[in-house]
Amino acid sequence: MYRKRLSVDGKQTNLQLYEPCSQACDGKSTVKEQISWADGFIVVYDISDRSSFLTAKAIMQLIRELRYGLRSLEPGYSLIFLVGNKQDLCHRREVQREEAQCLAAQCQCQFYELSAAEHHQELALIFSKMVQNASLGSKAKERRRRPSGSRSMAKLINNVFGKRRKSV
Numbered sequence: 218m219y220r221k222r223l224s225v226d227g228k229q230t231n232l233q234l235y236e237p238c239s240q241a242c243d244g245k246s247t248v249k250e251q252i253s254w255a256d257g258f259i260v261v262y263d264i265s266d267r268s269s270f271l272t273a274k275a276i277m278q279l280i281r282e283l284r285y286g287l288r289s290l291e292p293g294y295s296l297i298f299l300v301g302n303k304q305d306l307c308h309r310r311e312v313q314r315e316e317a318q319c320l321a322a323q324c325q326c327q328f329y330e331l332s333a334a335e336h337h338q339e340l341a342l343i344f345s346k347m348v349q350n351a352s353l354g355s356k357a358k359e360r361r362r363r364p365s366g367s368r369s370m371a372k373l374i375n376n377v378f379g380k381r382r383k384s385v
């Protein structure tokens with residue numbers, strides 16, 4: 218687990234990054250548990266290895282099943298990113314770009330194809346986009362969690378002041 222405290226849009230945020238595939242044998246948590254914990258997902262496969270794409274597909278489907286709400290976001294604002302890595306090995310390609318694009322569209326997530334070896338800036342961009350989107354997502358969640366009592370109080374105050382202003 219990688220932990221870092223950083224500022225996102227001027228707000229101090231605790232970032233926790235977890236890569237389940239490299240730690241699948243630690244026995245402490247399952248991929249399912251990680252899916253319910255995370256605020257965002259970057260699912261990576263290797264374009265020169267079809268089995269890695271099939272694993273990515275299964276993970277995407279699991280995310281959809283367990284976190285259905287994450288997909289109903291505005292266009293260009295997603296908490297799930299599908300990334301095809303090792304684009305520099307396109308002479309050994311086993312996964313067509315169109316097939317991955319189609320999966321991304323089905324899951325309403327963003328799709329990128331890149332080479333971590335050659336395009337590390339693009340990778341950094343995906344990470345910062347993810348952190349920004351997750352931060353916006355948690356703000357939206359907080360707004361939804363606001364107790365209805367305080368909403369009706371705010372409405373009442375608005376009504377009272379609204380009426381007074383009209384009668385002046």
Ligand SMILES: Nc1nc2c(ncn2[C@@H]2O[C@H](COP(=O)(O)OP(=O)(O)OP(=O)(O)O)[C@@H](O)[C@H]2O)c(=O)[nH]1
Nearest residue numbers: 238239263269302303304305306331332333334335
């Ligand atoms: N050619 C190429 N090699 C890469 C790229 N990204 C990672 N690799 C290589 O792929 C190997 C595995 O990289 P890791 O970072 O360990 O990734 P992993 O998730 O364990 O992935 P796999 O072992 O490929 O299943 C290493 O030898 C990396 O150098 C890339 O974009 N292009």
